[in-house]
Amino acid sequence: MEDTEIVKNIINSNLFMTLATSANNIPWSCPLFFASDKDQNIYFTSYNDALHIKQVEENPNVAVSIFDSHAVPGTGNTQAVYISGKCKRVSGEELPCAIEVVYNKRFPDPKERERRDLSVERFSLPDSFGRTDYIYKITTEKFYILDKKTGKDTRIEAQVK
Numbered sequence: 001m002e003d004t005e006i007v008k009n010i011i012n013s014n015l016f017m018t019l020a021t022s023a024n025n026i027p028w029s030c031p032l033f034f035a036s037d038k039d040q041n042i043y044f045t046s047y048n049d050a051l052h053i054k055q056v057e058e059n060p061n062v063a064v065s066i067f068d069s070h071a072v073p074g075t076g077n078t079q080a081v082y083i084s085g086k087c088k089r090v091s092g093e094e095l096p097c098a099i100e101v102v103y104n105k106r107f108p109d110p111k112e113r114e115r116r117d118l119s120v121e122r123f124s125l126p127d128s129f130g131r132t133d134y135i136y137k138i139t140t141e142k143f144y145i146l147d148k149k150t151g152k153d154t155r156i157e158a159q160v161k
Contacts, residue, residue, distance in 0.1 A: 003143075003159045003160060004159070004160045006079060006081070006145050006158065007081050007143050007160050010066055010079060010080065010145075011040060011066055011081060014066050014068065016032065016033055017034045017044075017065065017066045018030070018031055018032075018064065019031075019044070019052055019062060019063075019064055020064070020065075021051075021055035021056055021087075022059055023055035023058035028051050028052055028055055030050075030051075033045075035101045035104070035106070037097075039140075040140055042064060042083065042085070042137070042140065043090070043101050043137050045102060045123075046136060047131045047134075048131060048132045048134055049131055053134075053136070056088075056136070060086045060087050061087075062086070062087045063082065064084075065080060066081050066083070078146070079146055081143055081158070082144040082155060083140050083141075083142070083143055084140075084141050085141045085142075086138070086141065087136055087137070087138045087139075088137060089135070095123060098135045098137060099123060099135060123135050142157060143158040144157055144158060
């Protein structure tokens with residue numbers, strides 16, 4: 001299987017990622033629901049007061065791990081994708097497309113999406129608690145996968161087209 005196919009398969013077949021951030025020499029990681037676009041950029045929603053978002057505001061460099069947590073260790077069927085990239089809040093003309101990418105994956109049934117407030121305003125303005133649920137985009141820079149050829153626990157940079 002080609003690197004691009006491996007990466008796309010892992011990204012498209014999973015719902016959650018682990019996002020790693022760091023600021024002021026303090027690391028943090030958190031699990032998040034995610035979606036991706038045709039270029040394998042990653043999108044997620046998060047409130048503006050979350051620790052990982054505060055860290056992204058100081059340092060946009062992030063790492064992501066996506067893997068099948070149900071794979072049985074030692075069977076040779078495990079695979080993961082590791083991503084490095086830059087994270088930023090989506091706004092302006094990009095926002096409607098980002099909302100569509102995230103919520104088409106989260107709610108595949110169009111009738112379910114119709115019942116939700118998926119307006120640009122919802123992802124731009126504070127709620128009654130003063131929190132804003134923004135959409136963020138990780139522009140992917142590098143991908144790594146497990147090297148299945150060596151039989152060792154090593155990663156190789158994946159060439160993704």
